[in-house]
Amino acid sequence: MSVTIDNVEIQPTGQQEPEIQSRSGPIDATAIRTAQQTLEKYISGKQELDRRIITNEDWWKLQHWKNFHKDRLERNEQSTSAWLFNSIINKHADAMDNIPSPIVLPRERNDEQTAHMLSSVLPAIFENCGFEKTYSDNWWDKLKHGTSVYAVLWNQDMRHGTGDIDIRPVDMLSFYWEPGIQNIQDSKNIFVLSLQDNDTLEHQYPELVGKLSGTTIDRKQYHYDDEVDTTDKSIVVDWYYKVKVENGSQVHLVKYCGDTILFASENDPDYENGIYNHGLYPFVMDVLYPEKGTPAGFGIIDVEKDAQEYIDRLGAAIILNAEEGATRRYLAKDSCAINEEELKDVKKRVIHVAGSVNDDNVRSFDTPQLSSTYLYVLQDKVNELKETSANRDFNQGGSTGSVTAASAITALQEAGNKTSRDIIKGSYRTYEEICKMAIELIRQFYDTERTFRITGENGSPDYVAIDNAPLLGGTQSIAGQDFKTEEPVFDVTPRAQKQNPFTTASQNELALNFYNLGFFNPQQAEQALQCIDMMDFEGKEKVRQGIQKGAMMAQQIQQLQQVAQLSAQALAQNGDTRVLEALQQMGLSGNGSAEVNGNDTNSNTKPTA
Numbered sequence: 001m002s003v004t005i006d007n008v009e010i011q012p013t014g015q016q017e018p019e020i021q022s023r024s025g026p027i028d029a030t031a032i033r034t035a036q037q038t039l040e041k042y043i044s045g046k047q048e049l050d051r052r053i054i055t056n057e058d059w060w061k062l063q064h065w066k067n068f069h070k071d072r073l074e075r076n077e078q079s080t081s082a083w084l085f086n087s088i089i090n091k092h093a094d095a096m097d098n099i100p101s102p103i104v105l106p107r108e109r110n111d112e113q114t115a116h117m118l119s120s121v122l123p124a125i126f127e128n129c130g131f132e133k134t135y136s137d138n139w140w141d142k143l144k145h146g147t148s149v150y151a152v153l154w155n156q157d158m159r160h161g162t163g164d165i166d167i168r169p170v171d172m173l174s175f176y177w178e179p180g181i182q183n184i185q186d187s188k189n190i191f192v193l194s195l196q197d198n199d200t201l202e203h204q205y206p207e208l209v210g211k212l213s214g215t216t217i218d219r220k221q222y223h224y225d226d227e228v229d230t231t232d233k234s235i236v237v238d239w240y241y242k243v244k245v246e247n248g249s250q251v252h253l254v255k256y257c258g259d260t261i262l263f264a265s266e267n268d269p270d271y272e273n274g275i276y277n278h279g280l281y282p283f284v285m286d287v288l289y290p291e292k293g294t295p296a297g298f299g300i301i302d303v304e305k306d307a308q309e310y311i312d313r314l315g316a317a318i319i320l321n322a323e324e325g326a327t328r329r330y331l332a333k334d335s336c337a338i339n340e341e342e343l344k345d346v347k348k349r350v351i352h353v354a355g356s357v358n359d360d361n362v363r364s365f366d367t368p369q370l371s372s373t374y375l376y377v378l379q380d381k382v383n384e385l386k387e388t389s390a391n392r393d394f395n396q397g398g399s400t401g402s403v404t405a406a407s408a409i410t411a412l413q414e415a416g417n418k419t420s421r422d423i424i425k426g427s428y429r430t431y432e433e434i435c436k437m438a439i440e441l442i443r444q445f446y447d448t449e450r451t452f453r454i455t456g457e458n459g460s461p462d463y464v465a466i467d468n469a470p471l472l473g474g475t476q477s478i479a480g481q482d483f484k485t486e487e488p489v490f491d492v493t494p495r496a497q498k499q500n501p502f503t504t505a506s507q508n509e510l511a512l513n514f515y516n517l518g519f520f521n522p523q524q525a526e527q528a529l530q531c532i533d534m535m536d537f538e539g540k541e542k543v544r545q546g547i548q549k550g551a552m553m554a555q556q557i558q559q560l561q562q563v564a565q566l567s568a569q570a571l572a573q574n575g576d577t578r579v580l581e582a583l584q585q586m587g588l589s590g591n592g593s594a595e596v597n598g599n600d601t602n603s604n605t606k607p608t609a
Contacts, residue, residue: 007216010558011602012401015121023204026264026266026267027254027261027264027266027267029259029261031244031254031256032256032261032263033601034261034275034424034529035189035191035237035239035254035256037190038188038189038191039158039176039189039237039239040217040218041179042176042177042178042179042189042191043176043217043218045597046176046177046179046182048242048294049461050172050220051220052092052171052220052298052302053143053145053172053173053220054220054223054301055444056144056145056301056302056305057145057146057222058223059084059299059301059305059308060088061143061221062080062085062516063459064080064082064309064312065304065307065312074340080312081308081311081312083308083311083314083382083385083478084300084304084307084308084385084447085262086302086391087126087300087385087389087391088140088143088144088300091143091300091391091420091473092136092139092143093387093422094420094423094424095135095139095420095423095424095427096136096275096306097134098137098424098496099132099135099496099503100294100427100428100433100494100495101123101494101495102118102122102123102431102492102493102494103118103119103492103493103494103495104118104122104435104439104491104492105121105421105489105490105491105492105493106491107488107489107490107491108488110488111470111488111490113470114470114471114488114490115234115490117466117470118439118442118466118490119579120452120454121442121452121454121464121466122435122438122439122463123232123454124166124452124453124454125164125165125452127244128164129155129158129164129166129167129169130156131341134150134167134168134169137425138150138169139472140170140287141172142287142288142427142480143288143298143299143300144296144300144301145172145298145299145301146287146288146289146296146297146298146299146301146302147172147285147286147287147296147297148169148172148286148289148298149170149171149172149283149284149285149286150167150169150170150284150286150430150434151165151167151168151169151192151282151283151285151398151433152165152167152283152284152437152438152441153165153166153168153282154166154276154441154444154445159450162448162450163442163445164450164594166440167434167438170192170283171215172190172220172222172296173219173222174185174193174194174219174282174298175190175191175192176190176191176192176193177189177190177191177295177388180293180294180296181294181295182292183295184281184283184284184293184295185280185281185283185533186188187281188196188241188242189239189240189241190239190240190241190283190544191237191238191239192238192239192240193217193219193235193236193237193238194235194236194238195219195233195234195235195236196233196234196235197232197233198212198232198233198234199232201234201236201257205257207260207262207263208257208260208262209562210257211257211259211260212234212257212258213258216301217235217236217237221401222425234257234258235257236255236256236257236262237256237257238253238254238255239253239254239255239256240252240281240282241254242279242281243266243274244431248279249279250273250274250279250283251274251275251276251280251282252264252265252271252274253264253275254266255263259362273315273333276440276441276444277440277443277444278437278440278444280437282437284430284434284437286427286430287298287426288423288426289302289303295321298378299392299586300389302386303388303389304388304389307383307384307385308382308383311378311381311382311385314377314381315378315380316375318370318374318375319410321336321367321370322368324367325366325367325369328342329362329364329365330362330363330364331362331363331365332361332362332363333361333362335355335361336353336354336355336361336362337353337354337355338352338353338354338362339351339353340353356572369479380507381460390417390418390419390420391435412436421566424496428494431494432492432494435492435494436490436492439471439490442466442468442471443468443471443472444468444488445468446467447467447468448467449465449466450463450465450466450467451463451465451466452464452465452466469489470488471487472487473486473487474490476578498578507539508608514543516577519531519532519543519547520546520550522550522551522553522554522555523554525547525548525550525551525554526551528547529547529548531542532544532547579600
């Protein structure tokens with residue numbers, strides 16, 4: 001059985017066993033009031049993080065001047081540059097250039113076929129639920145705020161009611177956990193808030209009619225550019241908690257709005273084992289820079305916003321000085337009675353003045369020029385931001401000096417991208433947990449066979465059918481008694497799907513070098529294979545297999561040619577030279593020498609009479 005929670009559902013992965021609360025009896029109004037008090041404590045403990053996330057979003061939108069102190073520059077003196085913005089978008093581009101795909105590995109030899117099938121099916125499942133967009137959206141949150149959250153759920157409405165895995169991003173401002181824990185699975189409770197229209201809620205849950213009078217939950221909101229009206233909306237709370245049982249733990253879910261219970265899995269006999277068999281919260285957090293005492297982290301904006309603030313403040317001061325220096329201004333006595341309108345109009349050829357005109361009455365005022373030191377300080381701050389964010393010019397495709405070869409550019413970028421690679425590896429670990437949860441969902445809910453279109457080995461479409469039968473433990477008879485065998489366990493290794501154009505050009509250049517060096521010449525197969533074994537590049541094994549296959553085919557052709565020569569010479573001794581002449585026209589010399597791939601090869605077998 002499965003449950004639809006906001007058109008979604010959940011699944012597990014092996015994690016550290018948390019401290020779990022015990023609960024007996026059904027969920028009632030008293031339990032909801034207790035949960036509401038717990039939620040308020042969680043919200044209070046997360047206030048500082050929520051404020052930081054909202055402030056970081058303003059920095060991302062280049063609207064951060066509102067967060068400066070009032071004694072800073074006035075609004076008309078503000079200057080906003082996008083150095084920090086540029087650092088974030090380049091890190092995001094690195095992540096999307098290395099979108100992962102799963103390689104599922106078995107722990108037992110008998111499960112190899114199932115693991116290979118899961119490796120083919122998981123990308124198709126992820127594609128159906130729009131994982132690439134979710135991955136992109138969560139990477140923005142990871143870079144901006146330091147943390148992103150994935151929900152790995154079961155959506156009963158997918159596949160025309162058959163249901164399927166759904167992976168969604170979760171807004172950090174709507175996600176609450178127990179303060180002070182390090183691992184999200186250790187939290188006693190998890191709360192997820194969603195703001196929904198009252199009319200939609202009343203249509204879906206008739207028991208709410210006449211009860212939606214607002215909520216006292218202090219849910220933080222971003223500074224939207226639009227006017228957001230929440231008067232006809234209510235907050236729905238998804239409350240997840242764990243119950244300790246004999247063989248581990250169960251995850252249960254309560255969905256409520258105000259004091260009204262909309263769903264409680266512990267009250268439903270169909271969910272006696274919890275909503276998911278894996279017994280874990282269906283959430284995975286991807287952290288950029290971790291902190292102690294919290295499952296959340298901090299992001300690039302938290303590290304770089306001070307440097308960006310100095311850049312903007314100093315830039316605003318320099319621009320103001322430049323504007324003042326470019327604008328001609330005058331000092332004039334009140335008694336001079338100069339016509340100010342004519343003085344300010346540069347097109348006026350004559351300026352009328354009542355009285356004498358001299359330096360005592362009218363004098364131009366020159367703005368002092370700033371020292372070049374201030375420009376150096378500004379550039380130093382820009383360089384500081386570039387260095388601390390690892391976003392140097394060549395990392396973003398800028399000037400590489402005299403380097404023009406694609407392979408050399410790639411080498412230079414890879415040498416400077418170790419920070420990006422480290423960040424991406426962190427997301428790969430998160431992706432591994434997501435894949436394991438997805439496998440557990442397949443194990444629990446794929447009780448009927450489903451067919452997926454996959455990409456075959458030769459790049460053409462192929463179709464594979466899968467159900468949960470190979471993932472379920474069976475029975476084994478020993479001494480006439482049946483014992484239940486354990487369910488197969490799989491490991492997941494994420495693999496990057498390189499899409500960098502420089503990497504593609506480098507691969508093409510490498511292939512041309514192999515061709516020019518004769519790596520694909522069957523006569524040099526042994527030397528080429530030794531060289532390949534010492535190298536490391538994308539698609540190495542495929543190239544190795546191609547060289548071996550070519551060498552084997554050349555040997556078979558040579559053997560067939562030798563047999564044909566012997567047969568032709570035997571016929572020639574009887575006066576029939578037609579076959580021998582035909583073989584010579586096909587490239588056979590008739591004396592045991594054959595032409596293979598344009599090269600003469602000497603046969604080791606001497607023809608005999």
